Amino acid sequence: MAMKEFSLDPKAGERLLAQSLGPIREELARMDPAQRARAAGGVWDGKNITLTCWDKDYTINYPELVAYCDGQEAGTFFQAILLHYLKNATGAPLTGRWVSLRELPDGLFYVQAFQSYTGGRLVRNTDEEGLKKACREVAALVGGSRGDLGDLFYSFPVLPRVLLGLVYWQGAEGFPPRISILFDAASSEYLPTDVLAIVGSFVTGQLLRAAR
Secondary structure, eight states: OOOGGGGTOHHHHHHHHHHTHHHHHHHHHTSOHHHHHHHHTOEEOSSEEEEEETTEEEEEETTTOOEEETTEEOOHHHHHHHHHHHHHOOOOOOOSOEEOGGGSTTHHHHHHHHHHHTHHHHHHHOOHHHHHHHHHHHHHHHTOEEOSSSSEEEEEEEETTEEEEEEEEOOBTTBOOEEEEEEEGGGGGTSOHHHHHHHHHHHHHHHHHHHO
16 A cells, blocks of 8 residues: 655545455455454454554454454554454564664655654653653553663554554753664564554654643
């Protein structure tokens, strides 16, 4: 899915993500659900696939391919992320190696806008204490953890095999603070780079809400 508009406006990317639901449901309906569940780190019970996304369990029925959470139909964003993940999953394990969007396939196309909408947005709208508070709260909510990169680092599991990280550098004289959103190197085995960019924007929004 090529979402070039994301380079101008992340909301356009989300709209295109929603528009992809019909075609991706058609593709997934032709695939083996048990194999898709195994590759994605989910569970197939003969009728539904269960996947965890942002620390909530979603049930995806077959062949309709509609995701539900707590008995309610999931919103369009989560429907699309879950189905793209199911379709693309290769079964590759997490690597423990962190990479920037630039290092993902075709990432150079998105990186400037992505940094503005994620790390740059966090720098503009939080201070160090607010960022620490937000990271602690969101990590506690979704089962994230603190790490050793930079002056502050947290990882946040979005899907069973899609892990995002936030690294913060305090800066020094002549160098402003910097925040970057990173990805486990296996992430491109599960979601296209343009979709990962939208997921990064989503995580940024969650952190900004927690920082208030």
